[in-house]
Amino acid sequence: MFRIRIAIVCLMIAYIACSGPLHSQPTRLSLGIVKDDEYIKSDGVTVSATRSSTPGLWQRNAIVDKSRHQMENVARPKKPLQCFKDGKHYGLKDQQGKVVLPAVYDREIHFADLPRYDPQTAPVYRNDLWGFVDWAGMIVIPPRYEHCGYFSSNGLAHVKIQGKWGYIDKTELFVIPARYLNCGNFNDGLAPACVVANSWGYIDHTGNWVIAPQFESARTFSERRAVVQRNRKWGVINTAGEMVVPAIYENVSRYKRGTAKVYIGDSSGRIDQSGRVVEPLELIQY
Numbered sequence: 001m002f003r004i005r006i007a008i009v010c011l012m013i014a015y016i017a018c019s020g021p022l023h024s025q026p027t028r029l030s031l032g033i034v035k036d037d038e039y040i041k042s043d044g045v046t047v048s049a050t051r052s053s054t055p056g057l058w059q060r061n062a063i064v065d066k067s068r069h070q071m072e073n074v075a076r077p078k079k080p081l082q083c084f085k086d087g088k089h090y091g092l093k094d095q096q097g098k099v100v101l102p103a104v105y106d107r108e109i110h111f112a113d114l115p116r117y118d119p120q121t122a123p124v125y126r127n128d129l130w131g132f133v134d135w136a137g138m139i140v141i142p143p144r145y146e147h148c149g150y151f152s153s154n155g156l157a158h159v160k161i162q163g164k165w166g167y168i169d170k171t172e173l174f175v176i177p178a179r180y181l182n183c184g185n186f187n188d189g190l191a192p193a194c195v196v197a198n199s200w201g202y203i204d205h206t207g208n209w210v211i212a213p214q215f216e217s218a219r220t221f222s223e224r225r226a227v228v229q230r231n232r233k234w235g236v237i238n239t240a241g242e243m244v245v246p247a248i249y250e251n252v253s254r255y256k257r258g259t260a261k262v263y264i265g266d267s268s269g270r271i272d273q274s275g276r277v278v279e280p281l282e283l284i285q286y
Contacts, residue, residue: 090107106127120135152191227260250263
């Protein structure tokens with residue numbers, strides 16, 4: 001009898017180990033279209049769901065945290081969704097033409113395809129406010145900001161609220177407080193920012209100044225080079241803040257494949273990362 005009891009106990013332990021704790025099995029519920037702060041149409045904080053065949057309804061095999069507005073372990077489509085227009089508004093369809101996000105937004109929705117941006121999210125605009133959707137058609141952050149940029153590859157996006165810019169992550173935590181007059185996207189570990197007009201520098205992901213404010217204007221880094229303005233002319237710095245190309249040009253494009261286009265008057269040419277001219281200035285043909 002004792003051996004039988006031991007065997008029963010062992011079987012029960014094995015069953016519990018395989019099935020997992022009861023609280024790890026969340027209730028399966030349907031999710032509706034997100035409106036304002038309502039992320040889940042249920043009374044619980046977390047739900048488990050899978051995608052529904054009904055347009056606009058969602059079920060997911062993932063845990064959704066209502067308080068953080070995020071979804072984990074969501075299966076992503078291999079290709080981004082396609083923007084479509086219905087009347088004066090825009091929504092998203094999948095590759096089969098199925099509506100996954102109704103046309104309720106006031107501007108086109110575009111997913112970034114550049115390495116410096118997060119390809120899985122896109123800004124959306126509705127009723128004069130900006131938010132974010134992911135490429136599964138789910139609302140990541142409801143429209144509540146005055147303006148915003150794309151999420152960078154480091155997971156931060158610059159947003160404007162109450163007239164100031166700061167940086168949030170996908171849980172809407174302000175990793176860098178909204179204290180800037182203006183700022184830009186992160187790339188190469190740095191982002192352009194200014195607290196006072198015509199005094200731009202570069203900050204890191206903690207908001208610390210790496211390159212002190214000193215430029216009239218500054219653009220996002222590309223290939224470890226950034227275009228900056230001094231005395232109304234444009235030059236180029238490296239990530240250490242060193243001027244590698246003097247500010248002598250009327251405009252300089254972003255670096256791409258090791259070179260950047262430069263402009264003086266009606267002429268344009270091309271320089272490398274050291275400032276050496278690789279394509280002489282020639283008159284622009286209109």
